[in-house]
Amino acid sequence: MTAAHEHESRTWREYRHATDSHLLIDGRIRPSHGRGISPADPTRFEMLAAHASYPRASRYDPRWVYLNHMGPNVLWIAEALTQVVDLEPGMRILDLGCGTALSSIFLAREFGAQVWATDLWVHPSENWPRICEAGVADRVFPMHAEAHALPFADGFFDAIVSFDAYHYFGTDVRYLAYVSRFARSGATIGVVDEMTVTRTERARTKSDRRTPFVRSLRRLSRAP
Numbered sequence: 001m002t003a004a005h006e007h008e009s010r011t012w013r014e015y016r017h018a019t020d021s022h023l024l025i026d027g028r029i030r031p032s033h034g035r036g037i038s039p040a041d042p043t044r045f046e047m048l049a050a051h052a053s054y055p056r057a058s059r060y061d062p063r064w065v066y067l068n069h070m071g072p073n074v075l076w077i078a079e080a081l082t083q084v085v086d087l088e089p090g091m092r093i094l095d096l097g098c099g100t101a102l103s104s105i106f107l108a109r110e111f112g113a114q115v116w117a118t119d120l121w122v123h124p125s126e127n128w129p130r131i132c133e134a135g136v137a138d139r140v141f142p143m144h145a146e147a148h149a150l151p152f153a154d155g156f157f158d159a160i161v162s163f164d165a166y167h168y169f170g171t172d173v174r175y176l177a178y179v180s181r182f183a184r185s186g187a188t189i190g191v192v193d194e195m196t197v198t199r200t201e202r203a204r205t206k207s208d209r210r211t212p213f214v215r216s217l218r219r220l221s222r223a224p
């Protein structure tokens with residue numbers, strides 16, 4: 001296991017310590033820095049969280065992921081994106097709607113990127129201890145920003161990513177043009193978001209072992 005995993009496990013014990021006495025909800029643990037409630041069956045959850053398609057994400061403490069989750073396993077979807085786009089050390093990445101900044105931490109740790117962890121609902125002061133605990137305080141910069149009023153210079157980012165968040169702010173057809181101005185020419189823009197799999201789509205995927213969502217990403221990565 002990596003140092004990060006040891007670190008995350010220690011954090012989990014701290015959560016336990018902090019919560020055992022006074023932060024129980026429905027008999028389950030609510031963490032101090034985490035946002036979620038512990039899984040009903042932690043052992044089964046840990047087993048399910050290790051996924052062969054996402055070897056990097058599977059190295060992280062699943063309890064840390066669960067306790068800070070805001071939707072689907074964001075390390076899985078972040079890793080899925082990195083399987084179809086190239087990220088390099090030192091790149092400036094905007095993580096738009098980062099929530100609890102798990103994806104920002106992941107991109108900084110795994111690819112040595114500098115990540116601006118930008119969110120509306122989760123305050124930077126909530127994300128900062130998590131970022132420090134994960135050992136990436138020199139590379140992940142938590143910020144509060146509304147996605148339609150971003151405080152960045154035009155052309156600043158080498159990549160803009162968004163995981164399970166774009167549908168909250170990007171549904172206007174003009175939004176992509178707006179956010180693109182913060183990316184340099186030739187930059188990558190990667191969005192992984194919720195989608196409904198229709199019956200037709202499901203039928204098509206029967207003969208195609210790749211998930212619709214990864215196929216969409218491949219299409220995206222081929223776009224000019």
Ligand SMILES: C[S@@+](CC[C@H](N)C(=O)[O-])C[C@H]1O[C@@H](n2cnc3c(N)ncnc32)[C@H](O)[C@@H]1O
Binds near residue numbers: 074146
């Ligand atoms: C379902 S959460 C996903 C968070 C994170 N990306 C993840 O996958 O764990 C959606 C996030 O979108 C952010 N969001 C929603 N509307 C936003 C807006 N107008 N500007 C910036 N962020 C926004 C929220 O603050 C929230 O953290």
